[in-house]
Amino acid sequence: MLSNYTARYIKIGSGYLGQLVEWPEVVTEGKTLEEYGEMLKDALKEMFLAYHQQNKEIPSGGALLEQVPVEV
Template sequence: MSKRFTMIYWKSEKFWLGKLLEHPEIMTQGETLEELEENLKDAYRMMVMEDVPDGYQIKDIIVV
């Protein structure tokens, strides 16, 4: 299941810094924009999957 997020980013003296607009608590850095993007993806996966055991199942639901 893929999701689309908005990456907010800027350049410091040494690194690119960024966060996800939809999840501002997720923030990381990278030496390149590509590394920053990968680090944000990894940080998101770790946040949402941290307590989920192997063998989990997925089902789409609608929340109104």
């Protein structure tokens, strides 16, 4: 079964740092966006395994995001 999760990331001095919107415990970083993406997939797989072993409910994916412009 294929599930989609929403990643949110920011540029930091050493590369990129991010987490999943629907599953905030899944956090990682990488020097490049490509490395960050690979690290995120690996972190997600590990979290799936940990939740499964602990019989915890897996958060569902599919969050929708919207940017809201505000004049400040």
